[in-house]
Amino acid sequence: MTFSVKRFMAIFQKDLKDLYRNMYVSSTALMPIVFAVIYSRVGEVPLAMYLFVITLSLALVGTFLQCAIIAEEKEKNTLRGLMLSPATLTEILAGKSAVTIVITVIVTAVSMLIMGFSFAGSGWLIAGIVLSLIFFIALGTWMGLITRSVMEASVYILPVMFIFGMANMFIGLVDQFSFLQVLEYTPGIQLEEIAKLGDAGAGFDELWKPFAIIGAWVAAMLVLASVTFKKRMMD
């Protein structure tokens, strides 16, 4: 299988330029920064709050942006043009994902900067965020493939936001609503676990479990996204 850097870059640059002019999607992607500004004025910010904003960035930017980019290509019948060009499936998805990755990283980094969080000495957490980002982008790709328009994507993103983006906030209600226990297995809560264990100086013998849970989400979502893409390639 071939991979052309030129074709990958062409799709990346086109999506970046197009996104820059798409006020609806780009302003939604800036929401985590708004939350970061608000929380930075609260005073002492607990670890859970940092993780909430990080997870929100991953869900709102990583998933929604990817979903919106793909849904719009379908809505405007431009995805078919790309698929009939020499660009391979890998190049198309890599180009789009690269845009999402760059913007997610920027939004997350700026949000943490505003909240005064330092990633220094947080190697495990960074590794967990990178792994989670793959999950959130695969989730966005899958959602983009099953939705028909950006408007529909905006509706579909809501449950994703509540389940995956705000799990770190809702988990506090688990004593009142026991069904929320299921949120313990979401990547956001696992990231918080990684951050706590990392701060306590734990090694991989203790950290493997949250990584394995996030890894399982990644594997499941990659399979789902690629199976859906292959099905949607054909009419």
Next chain:
Amino acid sequence: MQEVFGVENMIEVKSLEKIFGDKQALHDVSFQVKKGETFGFLGPSGSGKTTTIKILTGQMRQSAGTANVFGVPVSKLNTPEYRKRFGVVTDNSGLYARLTIYDNLKLYTDLYDVSLQRIDEALEAVNLGSEKKTQVSKLSKGMTQRVLLARTLLHNPELLFLDEPTSALDPANSKHIHNGLKELNRQGTTIFLTTHDMEEADHLCSQVAFLNKGVVQLLDEPKQLKKQYREEIIGIELKDGRELELPLKASSAEEIQQYISREMVERIYTKEPTLGDIFVEVTGRELV
């Protein structure tokens, strides 16, 4: 990659069938398109033209039968090497509305690895040379259609699939596009054209197939078809306003000679049917 040089037929379709649920869209469709030919696939809306293009370009799988393009099964066309060799414009092709015409085409020059100079050449071919900085959202439907056509011309494809390419264009721009397609064909590009514009087919195509309800009902050169379906009648319009129809036979010569010698004739004509007339006669359907 399979060797394909020397393949005489660009497209070979044999006993092609397509079934959607309980509806059969294509029935036993067979035809060949030779290298350098402009082949017209003619039929009304819903006759199966777009389904055929989708199968031939690897966007849809056939239910039965074989379809080869460049001498290989269409299922093997999904490689960058083959995709560089053909181009497609369908009625649902889209452009990036927030970007300019130039940015839209630049993306495709990179994807096809051709020089940026091709943008100007392709836009000139569709009469949009001065519009490249215009944002696509500001274009009319006809202009959008021309940009899509320009995008398909960027990489000088060996084989061009055009699904109703001038359906949204005014006569002047249709003529410009027709001339461009003729020039392209002269340079060696094979064109597979679907249309329900019979004049367009007559003007451009060296061979046409009539598709009706998924069945190819007739396949021949337009000239041959018109000859075959020509009414054997000579029409004479006289200066006094009368119109006469005489059989196209030697026995009519004397009568015609008399009208001419008496200087009574305004014009003499043969009754040649249009492709549209032939389509209606063969299928019993109008081309809409």
